Amino acid sequence: MGIFDKFKKILTKEEKKEVSLYDKGLEKTRNKFLSSLTNLNKASKSIDEEYFENLEEILIMADIGVNNVMNIVSKLKQRVKKENITNPEELKEIIIDEMFIIYVNNDIIVNKINYNKNGPTVILFVGVNGAGKTTTIGKLAHKLQNEGKKVLMVAGDTFRAGAVEQLKEWSEKNKCEIVYKLEADPVSVMYDGVNKAINENYDVVLIDTAGRLQNKVNLMKELEKINKVIGKLIEGAPHETLLVVDATTGQNGISQAKNFQEITNITGVVLTKLDGTAKGGIVLAIKESTSIPVKFVGLGETKEDLRVFDIEKYIYGLFKDMEE
Numbered sequence: 001m002g003i004f005d006k007f008k009k010i011l012t013k014e015e016k017k018e019v020s021l022y023d024k025g026l027e028k029t030r031n032k033f034l035s036s037l038t039n040l041n042k043a044s045k046s047i048d049e050e051y052f053e054n055l056e057e058i059l060i061m062a063d064i065g066v067n068n069v070m071n072i073v074s075k076l077k078q079r080v081k082k083e084n085i086t087n088p089e090e091l092k093e094i095i096i097d098e099m100f101i102i103y104v105n106n107d108i109i110v111n112k113i114n115y116n117k118n119g120p121t122v123i124l125f126v127g128v129n130g131a132g133k134t135t136t137i138g139k140l141a142h143k144l145q146n147e148g149k150k151v152l153m154v155a156g157d158t159f160r161a162g163a164v165e166q167l168k169e170w171s172e173k174n175k176c177e178i179v180y181k182l183e184a185d186p187v188s189v190m191y192d193g194v195n196k197a198i199n200e201n202y203d204v205v206l207i208d209t210a211g212r213l214q215n216k217v218n219l220m221k222e223l224e225k226i227n228k229v230i231g232k233l234i235e236g237a238p239h240e241t242l243l244v245v246d247a248t249t250g251q252n253g254i255s256q257a258k259n260f261q262e263i264t265n266i267t268g269v270v271l272t273k274l275d276g277t278a279k280g281g282i283v284l285a286i287k288e289s290t291s292i293p294v295k296f297v298g299l300g301e302t303k304e305d306l307r308v309f310d311i312e313k314y315i316y317g318l319f320k321d322m323e324e
Helices: 003-010 013-025 027-043 049-061 066-083 088-104 133-146 163-174 186-199 216-233 251-263 282-290 311-323
Strands: 121-126 151-155 177-179 204-208 240-246 268-272 294-298 306-308
Touching: 013 027, 013 311, 027 049, 027 088, 027 311, 049 066, 066 088, 066 282, 088 282, 088 311, 121 133, 121 216, 133 151, 133 163, 133 204, 133 240, 133 268, 133 294, 133 306, 151 163, 151 186, 163 177, 177 186, 186 204, 186 216, 216 251, 240 251, 240 294, 251 282, 268 282, 282 294
Parallel strands: 121 204, 121 240, 151 177, 151 204, 240 268, 268 294
Antiparallel strands: 294 306
16 A cells, blocks of 8 residues: 555545645646646556656656656666566556655654743744745734734844835734834844743744845844844744745745755745645755755645645645545
């Protein structure tokens, strides 16, 4: 029994409802990927070198990442030879198994927030402009409030036109407190925010930061300063530094992840706009390229569409049409 069949059997009713969000969010990737794979299998009378070349192209187009594709195809070739597989349809399950193995890679996958046991948990959001940092903060605030957490938002991107206003709109939508100061030193705003969180017993502080990457040295110095100031106020803070990546940017998103990883300690990735791309394989490519786990995914436009990332539900959502 392959991994996909196991997922189908172990998912509870509630989990299958959750899977429907992955189903909807991965629709573009699934339609493109599975239809290409199905067409290839129908057109191929045997599993030969031409078949594998076409398969490589399909996997690369899904943005799974070149290294991952080479790995998967190499494993498939081994299995075909060892098990004397002649029917291309039999390879679908093996591809699923290999995708799961690549993501897990013998690691303990941590997709939960690292909560601070002594006082507020501080979560810093980094990423380039347009990746969806502010929207992610608004959606995560909504999610955490629904879980009973007292949440404070801090507008640390003080110079980008509209950044503070956008976060203020989310604070009104969520009825969530916000600390902001227009055109002020971002670190001073964050200092005030974290102080407020300590004094008023907040559970979680969500901090927006400027989204520039053009000058790595300046950004590195700024993030070092932020970490130092926040760390003095609360031990171990920030407890999470989440990199927000727009899934529709494909390989460019992977470059961003590598660049930010050089600058600061990234603890997790938030992959936004996964529903807007046919290249949902970027989940695997980011993990393979950086070893940073994807902690949240954006699967739609509403504030309920930010979900904790789950590799099993992702794989199930990606290949769901195989059971029909």
